[in-house]
Amino acid sequence: MKRTLTVAVLIAISVGAPRAHSQDSSESAQIKALIQEVNDLKARIAVLEAKQAGTQSSVVSAQASVKTNDDPPAPPQTASGTETTSFGFLRGIKLQGFGSLGYKASDIKVPENSFFGFRPGSMGNFAIGDVDLFVTSALTSKATVLSEIVFTETDSQKFETDIERLLVKYDFNDYFKTSFGRFHTATSYYNSVFHHGRWLQTAVDRPLVVEFADDGGLLPTQEIGVSVTGRIPSGKLGLNYVAQYGSADTIRPQINRPGAIEIDENNGNGVTVGLFAKPDWLPGLDIGGSFYHDRLSPDNQPIHIDQSIGSTHVVYTTPRFEFLNEAFIIQHRVEGGGQTFNTPAFYSLISQKFGRKWRPYVRYQYANASTQSPLFGDVGLRHGPSAGVRFDYNDYLALKIQYNRTLRRQLATINDLALQLAFRF
Amino acid sequence: MRKYRKHLVCYGVALLLAACYAFATQVKEKPKDEDVEVAVIVNPTNPVEALSLADLRKIFAGEKQSWGAPGPIALFVRGPGAREREVLLNRILKMNESEYQQHWVRKIYSGEASRQPLALLSNGMQLEAIRAEKGAIALISVQDIHQGVKVVKIEGRVPGMSGYPLK
Numbered sequence: 001m002k003r004t005l006t007v008a009v010l011i012a013i014s015v016g017a018p019r020a021h022s023q024d025s026s027e028s029a030q031i032k033a034l035i036q037e038v039n040d041l042k043a044r045i046a047v048l049e050a051k052q053a054g055t056q057s058s059v060v061s062a063q064a065s066v067k068t069n070d071d072p073p074a075p076p077q078t079a080s081g082t083e084t085t086s087f088g089f090l091r092g093i094k095l096q097g098f099g100s101l102g103y104k105a106s107d108i109k110v111p112e113n114s115f116f117g118f119r120p121g122s123m124g125n126f127a128i129g130d131v132d133l134f135v136t137s138a139l140t141s142k143a144t145v146l147s148e149i150v151f152t153e154t155d156s157q158k159f160e161t162d163i164e165r166l167l168v169k170y171d172f173n174d175y176f177k178t179s180f181g182r183f184h185t186a187t188s189y190y191n192s193v194f195h196h197g198r199w200l201q202t203a204v205d206r207p208l209v210v211e212f213a214d215d216g217g218l219l220p221t222q223e224i225g226v227s228v229t230g231r232i233p234s235g236k237l238g239l240n241y242v243a244q245y246g247s248a249d250t251i252r253p254q255i256n257r258p259g260a261i262e263i264d265e266n267n268g269n270g271v272t273v274g275l276f277a278k279p280d281w282l283p284g285l286d287i288g289g290s291f292y293h294d295r296l297s298p299d300n301q302p303i304h305i306d307q308s309i310g311s312t313h314v315v316y317t318t319p320r321f322e323f324l325n326e327a328f329i330i331q332h333r334v335e336g337g338g339q340t341f342n343t344p345a346f347y348s349l350i351s352q353k354f355g356r357k358w359r360p361y362v363r364y365q366y367a368n369a370s371t372q373s374p375l376f377g378d379v380g381l382r383h384g385p386s387a388g389v390r391f392d393y394n395d396y397l398a399l400k401i402q403y404n405r406t407l408r409r410q411l412a413t414i415n416d417l418a419l420q421l422a423f424r425f
Numbered sequence: 426m427r428k429y430r431k432h433l434v435c436y437g438v439a440l441l442l443a444a445c446y447a448f449a450t451q452v453k454e455k456p457k458d459e460d461v462e463v464a465v466i467v468n469p470t471n472p473v474e475a476l477s478l479a480d481l482r483k484i485f486a487g488e489k490q491s492w493g494a495p496g497p498i499a500l501f502v503r504g505p506g507a508r509e510r511e512v513l514l515n516r517i518l519k520m521n522e523s524e525y526q527q528h529w530v531r532k533i534y535s536g537e538a539s540r541q542p543l544a545l546l547s548n549g550m551q552l553e554a555i556r557a558e559k560g561a562i563a564l565i566s567v568q569d570i571h572q573g574v575k576v577v578k579i580e581g582r583v584p585g586m587s588g589y590p591l592k
Contacts, residue, residue, distance in 0.1 A: 094540070096530070136539060141497050141560070144539035167536065173491040179536070193535050200531055278488070280479050319524035356523065395526050424530065 097425040098132040098197030102204070106416035113216065113258045119155045120258035128153045129420075132164075132196045143170045150196045164196055164222070179227040186227070186242045186274045187219045187292045189313040189326055190347075199422040202322060202390055204402040207347035207365040208255075208382060209328055216255040218330060218345065218367065218376060219309060220248040220267060220294065236280040240288075244272040248294065254378035256411075263298060263375060267307075270294030276313075286315040296332075301374055304335040320353040322361075332375055343369040343376055351390075359390040371409075381409035388418075397423045462567045462584040462592040463512045466551075466574040468559050471495045475578035478590055481517050484562060486528065487538040492560055500542035501554045501563040509548070509564040512591050564591070 104114075105124035114120045118127050131151040138144050148165040167181040184191050190210040194201045211217030225246020232239040248267040254260045276288020289312035296305040313326040327346040334340070345368070351361030366383040369376035388402030399421055406414040465481065467473060472494060476484075483489040484498060491497050503509040505522055514520050520528060532538040545551050548569035555561045556573045567584045570576065582589045 094533075096534070134534060136533060138539060141499070146536055146539075165536075169536070169539065171490065171497065171539075173493060174489055183536075193531075195534060197534060200534060283482065283486075319520050319528065356521075392523075395523050 093135060093137040096134045096136075098130070098134065098199050098423070099425070100129045100198040100420050100422040102127050102129050102421075103419040104416060105418075106414060108414045108416070109412060111258055112414075113253050113255050114155060129198065130196050131159075134197070139168075142172070143168065145169070148195060167227075173230075175230040175233070177229050179229075180225075182222060182224045183227050183244070183246075184221055185219070185223050185246075185248070185270070185292065186229075186244055186272050186290050187221070187309055188290070188311050188328070189276075189286070189288070189315055190324070191219065191221050192242075197422075197424065198420060199398055199424045202351045202359060202361050202400075203349065203363055203386065203388060204400050204418045204420045207349075207363065208379075209345035209347060209365070209367050210326070213250045213252050216253055218252075218343065218369075218379065219328075220250045220265075220270060220292070220307075223248045223270060225269070234277075238278040238280055240276050240278065242272070242274040242276075242290070244270075246270060252375070256378045256380075260378075261300075265307075265375065266297040266299060268295040268297070282316075284316050284318045284321075286313065286317075288313060296375070298374060303338065303374065305374065306333040306335060307331070308333075322349065322351045324349040330376075332373060334374065339372070341370050341373040341376070343367065343373065343379070357392045359392070360388070361390065362387050380411070381407075383407055384413075396425065397421070461508060462589055463509055463564050464567050464570055464584045465562065465577045465579055465591070466555050466565050466570065467562050467577055468495070468555055469573065469575045470559055471562075471575065473577060475581060477580055478517065481579065485513060485517055485542070487532045490538065496560045499554075499558040499561040501551055501558075501561055502542045502544050503548070503551065503564070504544045504546055508566055509551075513564055516591055 102118070103124065103126050104118050106122075111120040114122070119125050129152075133149045135147045135149075136144060146165060146167045146169060147163065150162050150164045151159045152162065153159055163182060165182055165184065167179045167183055169177065169179045171177040184195060186192050188210045190206065194206065196212075198204070205211070206217070208216065209218050210221075213219065213221045223244060223246030225244060227242065227244040227246075229242040230240065232241055247269050248265075250265040250267055252263045252265070254263065270292060271294070272290055272292045274288060274290030276286055278286050289310065291311075292307075292309040294307050296307050297303075298305065308331045309328060310331075311326060311328045313324075315325065316323045325346070325348045328344065330343040330345065332341045332343075345366060347363060347365040349361060349363040351359050353359040363386040364384070365386070367379055368381045368383075369379040371377050371380055373379075384405045384407045386402055386404045388400055391399045393399065400419070402418045402420075404414070404416050404418065406416075408414070465476065471492060473492060480489065485500060485502070487500075489498065502513060514522065514525055518525065518528075529538070529541040533541060543554070545554060545563075548565050551563045551565055552569070552571055552574060555563055562577075565574075576583060580588075580590055584591075
């Protein structure tokens with residue numbers, strides 16, 4: 001009996017000893033388990049509260065709970081309809097800058113007009129290009145001001161200042177957003193999405209057809225007026241609309257005649273309407289088109305011209321992949337039984353990011369204007385490929401190198417090489 | 426020695442049981458950070474009860490900017506390195522940090538959005554923001570949820586249910 005007791009004590013000691021060693025760890029494990037349990041309970045309480053709130057506001061939630069997405073907005077719940085959000089977190093001015101430094105070399109024999117600080121006839125020179133100051137500020141939770149002030153280098157290293165965009169925006173909801181002021185027209189996808197900051201676009205330059213009008217582009221890229229946009233209740237199709245009415249004043253330099261008088265189109269008020277889809281089933285896909293119409297009274301020409309521009313785009317972009325395709329038909333109909341000139345144009349750009357920094361790209365562009373056109377006689381037929389690589393040093397600095405080959409009707413082909421250091425700050 | 430054989434066996438069995446117990450308690454370790462579920466919270470006055478992952482992507486990508494009745498959506502996110510930020514980037518937006526930054530620069534510059542989501546340093550600040558802003562929405566680890574906010578169902582599930590997508 002004594003022996004048995006001794007053995008029992010020994011067993012108890014033996015078992016107790018490791019337990020004493022593991023007591024701390026088991027206690028801490030228990031504490032952790034209890035903390036976890038408390039956290040789980042907290043989550044459960046929050047969920048129950050959510051459910052309770054749901055039942056209390058059953059009328060509201062029945063209308064708005066599961067829908068939330070593509071149905072038209074419900075009327076405001078507040079009696080006065082005024083904004084009741086405290087919004088204290090969101091006030092303030094935000095300033096962002098974009099800039100670029102460039103070098104361009106070309107084998108062109110007969111000089112063409114050059115822009116962004118590049119000199120006509122130069123075989124190669126450096127230029128600053130655009131310096132872009134972009135300012136946004138919230139006025140209320142629904143109203144914001146946006147302005148884009150650009151300093152552009154001329155070919156004599158002087159700088160011109162332009163207010164490229166100045167908008168007061170008021171977003172009623174996702175279905176009705178308004179803007180008043182100077183904006184980039186919705187005549188093309190590129191013009192709506194990419195603005196003056198070169199850092200934002202993959203390529204060194206914009207395709208000719210969507211280049212800004214004061215740099216030789218073919219579209220009325222800017223207007224002062226009103227713009228309305230928003231979603232259309234369309235389920236997973238993700239339809240959106242845009243409508244703009246405003247005054248453009250397009251002044252185009254003649255791209256193949258350096259020093260020649262610029263063509264002031266003296267636009268009447270223009271109307272743009274557009275429709276595009278961003279389907280839910282493929283985020284990044286954007287398909288749509290727009291139509292623009294205005295009446296031109298070009299300087300030094302005793303004619304009036306009806307200008308109509310139709311455009312369509314198919315775009316697929318993800319953070320790593322970009323496929324832009326856009327086609328245009330620009331029609332100029334001389335009033336009083338005059339001729340009609342149709343200028344077709346398109347561009348296509350594809351790029352893929354490899355790793356974290358490298359993004360090679362290829363672009364092809366085409367524009368074909370009649371040499372008899374009262375407005376685009378300087379353009380003629382121009383088409384050709386561009387190929388380049390963009391290297392993102394970090395989130396603020398990108399180096400691009402691009403080769404362009406431009407074939408022209410009855411004129412020598414141009415080969416040029418462009419380097420660009422684009423940055424934001 | 427033979428006399429003690431029985432006791433030695435008992436002692437051995439007891440040791441084995443003790444070892445098993447100790448092992449069992451050790452195995453029940455605290456949940457890994459990757460297993461912590463992340464809830465979607467809004468202001469309690471917001472009538473929204475449920476969202477799909479596609480809705481969340483649209484909201485946090487700035488494509489959907491208004492709730493309708495409660496007004497504009499105010500986005501709050503955690504700063505880089507937080508668990509909620511990882512879930513936002515990996516599960517919802519499928520972007521890395523750099524792509525997220527670029528996405529918002531483009532969005533604001535094109536005029537499609539007026540401001541980037543406000544990045545907050547702690548979940549406590551997120552809770553305060555959600556309570557203060559009627560249209561606010563944020564992601565928060567479930568253990569940090571407190572009263573005064575509403576948890577929204579994602580794909581019909583609340584945190585804790587099997588198949589909940591944000592973890």
